[in-house]
Amino acid sequence: MTEYEAVIGLETHIQLNTTTKIFCSCKADSWFDPPNSNICPVCSGLPGVLPVLNRAVVEKAVLLAAAMHAEIQTESCFDRKNYFYPDLPKGYQISQYDKPLARGGYLDLPLSDGSCRRVRIHKLHVEEDAGKTKNERGRRLIDFNRCGVPLVEMVTAPDLRSADEAAQYLIRLRQLLRWLGVSEADMEKAHLRCDANVSIRPKGADYLNPKTEIKNVNSIDAVRDAIAKEIERQIREVEAGRRIEAWTLEWDEDSGKLRKMRSKETEADYRYFREPDLLTLHIDDAWKNGILKNLPELPLERRQRFMEQYGLPEYDADLLTGERSLSEYFESAVKAYGGDPKRVSNWMMNDVMRMLNESSRTAAQLQLTPEHLAEILKLLDSGTINTSTAKGLLEKVDASGKAPATIVAEEGLAKVSDDSAIRRVCEEVLTENPKEVQSYKGGKVTLIGWFVGQVMRKMGGKADPSLARQILEELLR
Numbered sequence: 001m002t003e004y005e006a007v008i009g010l011e012t013h014i015q016l017n018t019t020t021k022i023f024c025s026c027k028a029d030s031w032f033d034p035p036n037s038n039i040c041p042v043c044s045g046l047p048g049v050l051p052v053l054n055r056a057v058v059e060k061a062v063l064l065a066a067a068m069h070a071e072i073q074t075e076s077c078f079d080r081k082n083y084f085y086p087d088l089p090k091g092y093q094i095s096q097y098d099k100p101l102a103r104g105g106y107l108d109l110p111l112s113d114g115s116c117r118r119v120r121i122h123k124l125h126v127e128e129d130a131g132k133t134k135n136e137r138g139r140r141l142i143d144f145n146r147c148g149v150p151l152v153e154m155v156t157a158p159d160l161r162s163a164d165e166a167a168q169y170l171i172r173l174r175q176l177l178r179w180l181g182v183s184e185a186d187m188e189k190a191h192l193r194c195d196a197n198v199s200i201r202p203k204g205a206d207y208l209n210p211k212t213e214i215k216n217v218n219s220i221d222a223v224r225d226a227i228a229k230e231i232e233r234q235i236r237e238v239e240a241g242r243r244i245e246a247w248t249l250e251w252d253e254d255s256g257k258l259r260k261m262r263s264k265e266t267e268a269d270y271r272y273f274r275e276p277d278l279l280t281l282h283i284d285d286a287w288k289n290g291i292l293k294n295l296p297e298l299p300l301e302r303r304q305r306f307m308e309q310y311g312l313p314e315y316d317a318d319l320l321t322g323e324r325s326l327s328e329y330f331e332s333a334v335k336a337y338g339g340d341p342k343r344v345s346n347w348m349m350n351d352v353m354r355m356l357n358e359s360s361r362t363a364a365q366l367q368l369t370p371e372h373l374a375e376i377l378k379l380l381d382s383g384t385i386n387t388s389t390a391k392g393l394l395e396k397v398d399a400s401g402k403a404p405a406t407i408v409a410e411e412g413l414a415k416v417s418d419d420s421a422i423r424r425v426c427e428e429v430l431t432e433n434p435k436e437v438q439s440y441k442g443g444k445v446t447l448i449g450w451f452v453g454q455v456m457r458k459m460g461g462k463a464d465p466s467l468a469r470q471i472l473e474e475l476l477r
C-alpha cells in the first residue's frame with residue numbers, strides 16, 4: 001500500500017496594530033465601535049481623494065520582515081488589485097504585486113522529536129484590508145470600518161507536512177507577532193487570518209499534485225481540523241482511483257465540515273497595475289537601521305539561550321519564552337534571586353503562570369514583581385517561612401503590591417519553629433483523633449501526612465512541617 005504525505009502551504013494575512021489606518025488617519029481598531037463609525041473619504045473610496053502612506057505601517061512591516069529573516073527591499077511599489085465586491089468601495093485594493101516590501105525569509109518550527117522544520121516564505125508585502133459584510137434577517141449589511149486597516153501578507157512555500165505542523169506554524173507566528181508588538185494576532189478577531197493549500201503525494205516524492213485551498217478558518221484548532229479532514233479526503237479519493245480537483249473549500253465551524261466554494265480566480269483576473277497616487281517606497285539604510293535597532297532577541301534564540309545559560313530543560317525554556325514579558329520576568333527574577341535558575345523556573349511554571357492564566361494577564365501586568373518573587377524564595381531558603389506560606393504570599397503580594405517581608409511582619413507569617421509550641425499542638429491532635437492513632441499504630445503509616453495536615457491547620461499554616469512530622473513520629477512511636 002502506498003504511504004502518503006501531505007504538502008501544505010499557508011497564506012496568512014496579519015493586521016498590524018497601528019493606531020491609524022494605512023492611507024488615512026482613521027482609527028484602525030474598530031472592534032468595540034459601531035459599524036461605519038471609523039471611515040473617511042479616503043478609506044471609503046470617494047472620488048478625488050489621495051492616499052498617504054502611514055510611516056508606522058512600514059516600520060512594523062520592516063521589523064516583521066527582519067524577524068522572518070527576509071530581505072528588505074530598498075525600493076518597493078504599490079499596485080491596484082481590481083475586483084468587485086460589496087465590501088470594497090473603491091473597486092480595487094491597494095496592495096503590492098511584483099515589487100514587494102521584502103523577499104525570501106523563513107520561520108523555524110522546533111518539532112516534538114527535537115528536529116526543526118524550516119518553513120520558507122517567498123515574499124512579504126503590505127496592503128489594505130477590505131470591509132466586512134454580514135447577513136442579518138435576510139438583509140446584507142456592510143461595515144466599512146475595516147477598509148484601509150493595514151495588512152501584511154506572507155505566503156509560505158509548500159514546506160509543511162501535516163495538519164499539526166500547520167498549526168505549529170501559526171502558533172510560532174502568533175508568538176513572534178506578539179513578541180515584536182506588531183499585531184495582537186488574535187485569530188478569533190481576524191487579526192491573523194489563514195488560508196491553507198493542501199495536496200498529497202506518495203511519501204518521499206518530489207513533485208506536487210493538484211491542491212485544494214481551504215478558506216474561512218478562524219482558529220488554530222480549526223486549521224488543524226480542516227487540514228486533517230482534507231488530507232483524509234484526498235487519500236480516500238486517490239485510493240478510489242479518482243483525481244483531485246483544484247477546488248476552493250470553505251470550513252464550516254459548526255458542522256466541522258468542508259464545503260466546496262466558487263471556482264478559483266487566476267491572478268490575471270485582478271488586472272494589477274501600479275497605483276498612480278503613491279510614490280515608490282524607498283527604505284534607505286539609515287531608516288532601516290533605525291527600525292532594526294528595536295529588533296529584540298527572537299523567541300527561538302532566547303529559548304536556546306535559556307537552555308545554555310541557565311541549564312533549563314527544553315520544556316521549561318519553551319514555556320518561559322512563550323511570551324516576551326514572561327521571559328523577561330524570568331531573567332529579572334533569576335538575577336534578583338542569585339540562586340538556582342531551575343528553582344525560579346519551577347516557581348514560575350507552577351505558581352506564577354497559574355496566577356497569569358487564572359486572571360488572563362501577562363507577566364508585565366502582575367503586581368508581584370520579579371524582585372518580589374526572588375525575595376519570597378530567599379525567605380523560604382532562609383527558613384523564615386514555609387512552602388505553603390510562600391505560595392499564599394505570592395497572591396497577597398500580587399493583590400497588595402506590598403513587599404513580602406512587610407506582609408510577613410504584619411501578618412505574623414514567620415514559621416513557628418518553636419519546638420514546644422508545635423509539640424503542644426501535636427499532642428492535641430493525637431488526643432482528639434484516637435481512631436486515626438489506632439489505625440496508624442495498626443500499620444497505616446501513610447496517615448502521618450494527615451496528622452501533619454491537622455497540625456498545620458491548627459497553626460494557621462505557620463508550623464514548620466518537617467519539624468511537626470518529626471515530633472508526631474516520635475509521639476506515635
Ligand SMILES: [Zn+2]
Nearest residue numbers: 024026040043
Ligand atoms: Zn479613513
